[in-house]
Amino acid sequence: MDLTDFRxxxxxxxxxxxxxxxxxxTAVQPLLQNSGGRFDRERVLAEYRQAVVGLAPRQAELGFGGLLCFAHRRLAERLGLSASWEEGMSFARSVAAWSLFEDxxxxxxxxxxxxxxxxxGDRDAEDREALCERxxxxxxxxxxxxxxxxxxxxxxSANHLRPQDVLQISRAPAEPLGAGGLCLIDRGATGTERNCPADFCVSSMADLVAQHQMFLRR
Structure with missing residues (x-):
């Protein structure tokens, strides 16, 4: 299987x-500012992910922004902190400022x-146009x-594609969505450390480009 096999x-x-x-x-700093530095980045992010997982069945009901708002409140509870709904809504609106990876x-x-x-990916209606433009x-x-x-x-059918025409690109670890290919990105891995459980594994989007160029030269 080559990268050039996909449409x-x-x-x-x-x-x-x-x-x-x-x-x-960045967006949780107002929540953490009175915590006395008790929480490091990895713990906060891990607790946030668990909060989101617990809310995932309600995403259709809450919407993307609503899910973020409730996740902020649950994160505060998991950390033993207090947060207002206004702070949660401000956190949810921060999504528009999330930066792209440099590559x-x-x-x-x-x-x-x-x-x-x-x-x-999901975004509220007011954020979709700006994200697509970026x-x-x-x-x-x-x-x-x-x-x-x-x-x-x-x-x-409407897009003249078959599942096998599509290469899914996800952060490791991830499961394939269907019969297409799977490429996993692990930005912390190096070529010598990488254990690839997918069709392709790369360390960045820039690495994906480099591998595609390599396939073109074959």
Missing amino acids: ALLIDCDDVLVDRDSGIW APGAMLYLRKFYRLLVY LGIDAEDLLSRAGNPLEDTVWL
């Missing part, structure tokens, strides 16, 4: 293109020459995580 890339928005962890860490814009610019670029994609190519496009036969 489309289904790229996770957060953790692959958008640096969600840094965005969350993401250039990688997207390169990869769109060879693939249909689909971004897999990523250089059409609004229709920002797909909600509420569904699985590789199992949506109507969507696949």
Whole structure:
């Protein structure tokens, strides 16, 4: 299997293109400012992820921004801190300021020459246009995580794709969505340390570009 075998890339928005962890860490500083430095970054992020996992079944009900707001409140509870709903709403609105990974814009610019670029992630309606502009994609190519496009036969047919035409790009660890390929990004791994449980494993979007260029030269 080669990278050049695929016609489309289904790229996770957060953790692959958008640096969600840094965005969350910055946005929770008002909550932590009176904690006396008791909580380090890794613990806070781990507790936040657990809060989100617990709320995931309610995302359709809450919406993306609502989920973030409730996750902020649950994070505060898990850390033994107090937070107002206003602080939770301010935290939820911080998503618009989450930064892209440094290599993401250039990688997207390169990869769109060879693939249909689909971004897999959720945003509130007021944030979708700005995110699509930053990523250089059409609004229709920002797909909600509420569904699985590789199992949506109507969507696949309308876009002239088969599941095996699509390479999913996710942060490690992740499970494949369907019959397409899977590429895992582990930004902390090196070539000698990497244990690849997927079709392809890379250390960054820039590394994905470099590997694609290598396949083109074969």
